[in-house]
Amino acid sequence: MHQAVIAATGLYTPDQSISNAELVEAFNAYAVRFNADNGAAIAAGTVEALTPSSAEFIEKASGIRARFVMNKSGILDPAVMRPSIPERPNEEISILAEMAVAAARQAIDRWGKPASEIGAVLCAASNMQRAYPAMAIEVQQALGIEGFAFDMNVACSSATFGIKTAADFIASGSAKAVLMVNPEICSGHLNFRDRDSHFIFGDVATAVIVEAADQAPKTGEGAGWDILGTRLKTQFSNNIRNNFGFLNHCAPEGVGAKDKLFVQEGRKVFREVVPMVSEMIVTHAADLGIDPTGLKRLWLHQANINMNEMIGRRVLGRDPTRDENVIILDTYANTSSAGSIIAFHRANSDFAAGETGLICSFGAGYSAGTVFVRKR
Ligand code: CO8
Numbered sequence: 263m264h265q266a267v268i269a270a271t272g273l274y275t276p277d278q279s280i281s282n283a284e285l286v287e288a289f290n291a292y293a294v295r296f297n298a299d300n301g302a303a304i305a306a307g308t309v310e311a312l313t314p315s316s317a318e319f320i321e322k323a324s325g326i327r328a329r330f331v332m333n334k335s336g337i338l339d340p341a342v343m344r345p346s347i348p349e350r351p352n353e354e355i356s357i358l359a360e361m362a363v364a365a366a367r368q369a370i371d372r373w374g375k376p377a378s379e380i381g382a383v384l385c386a387a388s389n390m391q392r393a394y395p396a397m398a399i400e401v402q403q404a405l406g407i408e409g410f411a412f413d414m415n416v417a418c419s420s421a422t423f424g425i426k427t428a429a430d431f432i433a434s435g436s437a438k439a440v441l442m443v444n445p446e447i448c449s450g451h452l453n454f455r456d457r458d459s460h461f462i463f464g465d466v467a468t469a470v471i472v473e474a475a476d477q478a479p480k481t482g483e484g485a486g487w488d489i490l491g492t493r494l495k496t497q498f499s500n501n502i503r504n505n506f507g508f509l510n511h512c513a514p515e516g517v518g519a520k521d522k523l524f525v526q527e528g529r530k531v532f533r534e535v536v537p538m539v540s541e542m543i544v545t546h547a548a549d550l551g552i553d554p555t556g557l558k559r560l561w562l563h564q565a566n567i568n569m570n571e572m573i574g575r576r577v578l579g580r581d582p583t584r585d586e587n588v589i590i591l592d593t594y595a596n597t598s599s600a601g602s603i604i605a606f607h608r609a610n611s612d613f614a615a616g617e618t619g620l621i622c623s624f625g626a627g628y629s630a631g632t633v634f635v636r637k638r
Contacts, residue, residue, distance in 0.1 A: 265475035266429035268635060269439070269486040271607040272368030272469035274361050278334040279593075282317035282327055282461065289315045289460055291340040296455075313457065320461040325567025329464030329595035331449045332357065343454040345447070358391045359400040361467035362443035366405060369441070369469040374484055380471070381437030383411035386424030387444050388598040388626075389451050390415065393508055401443055409437060417502070418563050418625020419494075420444060420599035421468065425621070425633050426492040428472035439473040444599040451504055453523040463524070464595035468603035480638055481615065487635035490618070491550045495542055495630045501534070502526040502626035532569055539624045540576035546632045547577075552618060555579045557586075559609065559619040564591045564601030577620075599623065613637040 293312035303309035321327055331337060336346030347357060355363070362385060370377050383405075385398035390413050398411035416423040421444045428440035448463030472489070479485045506522040547554040554577050562570050567589065574587035588605040597604060602623050613619070617637050624630040 263433045264435065266432040266472050266489045267475045267478045267486040267638065268425070268489060269471045269473045269478055270369045270373035271471075271603060272365040272370070272372065273604060273607045274364035274368070274467040276330040276332050276465050278332070279328050279330050280334055280337065282320045284338060285461060286315045286317045286320070288338040288340055288343070289454070289457065292343055292455060293457075295340055315457045315460065323566075323568075324461060324595075325570075325589065325591045326461055326595045327592045329461075330466055330593075332361075332447055332465045333449070337449060337454055345449045347447075347450070355404055356391055356397070356400060358387075358397055358445045358447060359404060361447075362397065362401045362445040362469065363404045365445070365467040365469035366401065366441055366443050369471050370405070373471050375439075377405045377407050380405075380407045380439045380441045381409040382428070382431055382440045383407055383409075384424045384427060384440065384442045385411070385413045385445070386416070386420035386442055386599060387413075387446055388415060388417045388420060388448065389504075391447070391450075397445070398443070401441075405441075407441070416496070416599075416629045416631075417627055418565070418596075418598045418601070419623040419627065419629035419631045421470070421603050422492070422621060422623040422631025422633050423494055423629070425470060425472060425489070426494055426631060428470075429489050429492055432472060432474050438477060439471060442470045442472065444468045444603060446598045446600050448596070448598055451506065451523050453520060453525075456520070458528070459524060459526065462596050464597050466594060466597040466600045466604060468600040468607065470603060478638070485615070485638040488638055490552070490634040490636055491546060491632075493542065493546045493632045495538070497538070497628045499534070499628045501530045502628075532566070535624050535628060535630075536569060536572050536576070538628065539622065539630050540573050542630055543573075543577050543620065543622060543632055547634065550634055552634060556618075557620055558613065558617045559585070560587045561602050561605040561609070561619060561621045562587065563623040563625060564589070564594065564596055564605065565624065566596070567591055598625065
């Protein structure tokens with residue numbers, strides 16, 4: 263069995279960002295318009311009036327101050343309230359693949375080996391932009407990679423599931439190096455007309471190269487991270503759900519309904535996922551002979567500041583510092599599968615050989631994944 267290492271990572275950040283104040287201003291303008299348009303029905307009690315959103319609430323409840331997006335103007339136009347992303351002809355690279363390729367190129371650059379040495383590509387993300395051909399195959403083609411590629415979706419946990427799949431391919435000899443990409447246009451499936459959730463998500467893409475330990479440098483700058491252990495868990499729940507899909511056109515009454523975008527029971531998610539994930543981390547650490555309180559750093563899925571802090575506290579047995587429990591939610595918001603990888607990518611350069619940390623994701627499904635890594 264071949265050991266696997268995380269050899270390099272990459273990050274693509276969109277050049278447009280929306281602050282809470284801008285988002286709230288757009289929502290509130292939409293709410294005023296909606297209430298005026300529905301004045302009679304609201305007075306008759308058949309339609310509920312919309313209440314304004316608040317930037318203070320958003321920051322306090324979620325820790326989010328801003329989010330990067332692929333299109334700002336459409337989201338902030340009270341008459342549109344969604345990103346305006348024109349369809350591209352089939353001959354042009356798709357937008358999701360373009361984001362993934364940008365992140366992948368950075369990872370390949372940092373890896374320092376040609377893309378042709380990659381044997382498999384996984385596109386692991388919450389929503390693919392089309393049914394087929396697989397996004398991963400388009401990314402593979404754009405980068406001139408041979409071998410095979412496929413898409414996988416485990417919502418916010420897609421990246422840890424992708425890393426485990428890549429490590430298993432290495433272990434079994436199916437590939438010597440695997441590229442895993444996480445392009446997320448969360449703004450395309452977020453309901454910007456819903457006060458309870460309009461602030462949660464942002465857009466981004468991340469990339470991770472996993473390769474066989476026997477061909478990776480053991481020391482020096484290019485030395486990556488030994489994957490000490492990976493564990494996955496799923497448990498069905500309707501508390502985070504998006505019913506958008508290819509059967510929508512068969513049920514015309516469903517088209518445009520709220521459940522065709524992201525919906526959640528946020529409080530229930532919080533209550534159920536925090537204990538599930540904390541326990542999973544502690545048990546997995548014990549099985550690997552790792553003392554969780556001695557971990558140098560946690561790179562958790564970036565869900566919500568309170569949720570992340572509570573999981574950090576349960577795992578480390580103390581109030582973690584921002585250095586121990588990396589938070590990038592403030593500028594990126596929740597970026598689904600990419601969140602823990604952004605955190606890892608941006609905050610790992612100070613690790614000395616032998617120091618250990620945890621990449622962990624959790625989200626819809628429910629789904630959760632743990633990847634313990636040690637600097638080589
Ligand atoms: N402005 C002002 N007030 C508000 C707003 C707002 N925008 N929104 C809600 N309120 C009010 C409510 O009306 C409520 O008022 P009242 O008490 O009078 O009824 C009060 O604030 C409290 O509301 P909540 O109970 O909803 O607020 P919470 O404190 O629970 O915070 C959160 C809401 C932040 C959503 C919180 O519940 C949370 O984060 N939970 C964790 C869930 C989570 O992280 N889910 C994400 C997982 S996502 C995933 O797996 C990926 C899915 C695929 C990606 C999808 C991309 C789109």
